[in-house]
Amino acid sequence: MNKWINNKTYVKIHSGYNEIGGNIIEVGHKDTKIVFDLGLSFTRYKKFYEWPLRTPRGIDELIELNVVPKVPGLFNQNEEDINAIFITHAHRDHSELIQYLQKDIPIYMGETSKIIINTRKEVYGNKYEIDIDTVIRPLRTGYRVDIGNIEVEAIHVDHSIPGAYAYIIQTPDTTLLYTGDYRLHGGKICEKSLTLDLIERAKQYDNIDLFITEGTRFIDSTPDREIDVLNKLNQIMSQFNGLILLEYSYLDIDRYESILEASMNWNREIIFDYRHFIFLYNLYKKDPGLHDKIGFDRNRDLIHVYVKNIKRLRKNVKETLSEIDKEGFNVINELDNIIDKNVILEGFDLHLQDIYKKRPEYCIAIHSTSEPYDEEIEISYEKIINWLKMLGAPSYRIHSSGHIHPIDLMKVYREIKPKDVLVIHSEHPDQIKRLLQKNK
Ligand SMILES: [Zn+2]
Incomplete structure (x- = not known):
C-alpha cells in the first residue's frame, strides 16, 4: 500500500499501485472516508482462478489469497464505515468488486456505468448481495456531491468505454484530482476530447495538491487515434473480399462507430455475438447521450445478431432477444449462410x-483490442492464434488505446501544474513521475 498525507487529509492506495488495474483508493479527512474504484487485479486473480473451472467462493477467500486487499470498513459488516464509493468507469478492473459488497454504502458512478453494470447482471448473471438499483446513484459531468466534510466533483473524460469520469476531491485542507483511466486522443476528426473539459475545470481550482493519474502506457506507445483505426479498417475492407473475423472490446462505443462506418462504406453486413449486442442495445435504449452514436436507426439492415442455441439461455436474455427481433434486427442461429460472404463476424473468438x-x-x-492489457477479455490470445492458424487466417491488429500516452500525459501535467503527483495503474510509476516532474 502506498500512503500520501497532507495536513489532516490522507490518500491510501490499497490496490493498483505498481500494477495495471485493480484500483482501490481511499481518501479520508477526520471521520469521513471515501473509496474510489472497486477494481479487481486480474494479474493476482489469474494466479489462483480460471473461469469457469475455478472461480472465487467469496470475498473472504479473495482477501486470504491476497487477490483483494483488506480495506477496513469496506467488505466487513462489523467495522466502522466507509461513507461512500465513487466508481470512475465500468471496466471490471475498476468496478468488479461491487459484487462482493455486503452493506449499503452509497455508490456514485456515471449513468452509463450503471446501465453497463445492470447489463452484466442480465447477460452474464453477475450476482450482487446489495440491491444495486437503490445503492447506485448516477452522476453526470459537473455534479458535486458532499460526503461529510469532503466535496467530490465528477468531470467526464475520454476512455475506451462510455461514461468515464475523473473526480476532483476537496477536503477542508487539500485538493486532489483522480483521473481514473483516460486519454487525451480519441474521438473522430473534429470531435474534441472530453478530457479537455477536465483540464479546464482543474485549472479553475486554485491548486491541485495531488494529481493521481493513470500511467498504463510507457513501453511501445503509439499516438494512434480512432480516425487512424477507421482509415485502416477502410483500407482492409476495400481490398479484401470474404469473411472478416473481428474482435473488439464491445463496450468501446468509439470503436463500434468506426467498425460500423467502415462497414457502411463497403456495404458489409455485421453479425454480432448476442451477448455483446445486448450491451449495445441497452445503451441505445437507456442512454440518450449514446443514441446517435450507436445509431441503429441508420443501419438496422446491416446488423445481424448471432445466437447459437436460444433455448439454453436464461429467461431474461431470451426476452431481450425476442424484443431485439421485434425491433427489426435479424436474429440468426446458424452461420451457414454467411461463412463465405463479404460479412464481418464480430466476437469470433467466442x-x-x-x-x-x-x-x-x-x-x-x-484484432481490434490491445495486448497484453485488456480490461474485459479473459480468453487467451495464444489459443485464438492457434485456431486462426488452423483456419489459415492471417491476422491484423488495428487499435487505438483507451489510455493516455506519455507525451500527452506530460501535456496534461504542464497544464494542471499540480504540487505533487502519484502514478497508479502503471508498471512504471517512478519513471513516469520523474518524467512529469522534469518537464514542468
Ligand atoms: Zn479502463
Whole structure:
C-alpha cells in the first residue's frame, strides 16, 4: 500500500499501485472516508482462478489469497464505515468488486456505468448481495456531491468505454484530482476530447495538491487515434473480399462507430455475438447521450445478431432477444449462410469451433483490442492464434488505446501544474513521475 498525507487529509492506495488495474483508493479527512474504484487485479486473480473451472467462493477467500486487499470498513459488516464509493468507469478492473459488497454504502458512478453494470447482471448473471438499483446513484459531468466534510466533483473524460469520469476531491485542507483511466486522443476528426473539459475545470481550482493519474502506457506507445483505426479498417475492407473475423472490446462505443462506418462504406453486413449486442442495445435504449452514436436507426439492415442455441439461455436474455427481433434486427442461429460472404463476424473468438466446423473458403481476422492489457477479455490470445492458424487466417491488429500516452500525459501535467503527483495503474510509476516532474 502506498500512503500520501497532507495536513489532516490522507490518500491510501490499497490496490493498483505498481500494477495495471485493480484500483482501490481511499481518501479520508477526520471521520469521513471515501473509496474510489472497486477494481479487481486480474494479474493476482489469474494466479489462483480460471473461469469457469475455478472461480472465487467469496470475498473472504479473495482477501486470504491476497487477490483483494483488506480495506477496513469496506467488505466487513462489523467495522466502522466507509461513507461512500465513487466508481470512475465500468471496466471490471475498476468496478468488479461491487459484487462482493455486503452493506449499503452509497455508490456514485456515471449513468452509463450503471446501465453497463445492470447489463452484466442480465447477460452474464453477475450476482450482487446489495440491491444495486437503490445503492447506485448516477452522476453526470459537473455534479458535486458532499460526503461529510469532503466535496467530490465528477468531470467526464475520454476512455475506451462510455461514461468515464475523473473526480476532483476537496477536503477542508487539500485538493486532489483522480483521473481514473483516460486519454487525451480519441474521438473522430473534429470531435474534441472530453478530457479537455477536465483540464479546464482543474485549472479553475486554485491548486491541485495531488494529481493521481493513470500511467498504463510507457513501453511501445503509439499516438494512434480512432480516425487512424477507421482509415485502416477502410483500407482492409476495400481490398479484401470474404469473411472478416473481428474482435473488439464491445463496450468501446468509439470503436463500434468506426467498425460500423467502415462497414457502411463497403456495404458489409455485421453479425454480432448476442451477448455483446445486448450491451449495445441497452445503451441505445437507456442512454440518450449514446443514441446517435450507436445509431441503429441508420443501419438496422446491416446488423445481424448471432445466437447459437436460444433455448439454453436464461429467461431474461431470451426476452431481450425476442424484443431485439421485434425491433427489426435479424436474429440468426446458424452461420451457414454467411461463412463465405463479404460479412464481418464480430466476437469470433467466442465461436472459433463453429467457424472451424464450417471451414470458410478463406478469411482474415482483425484484432481490434490491445495486448497484453485488456480490461474485459479473459480468453487467451495464444489459443485464438492457434485456431486462426488452423483456419489459415492471417491476422491484423488495428487499435487505438483507451489510455493516455506519455507525451500527452506530460501535456496534461504542464497544464494542471499540480504540487505533487502519484502514478497508479502503471508498471512504471517512478519513471513516469520523474518524467512529469522534469518537464514542468
Ligand atoms: Zn479502463
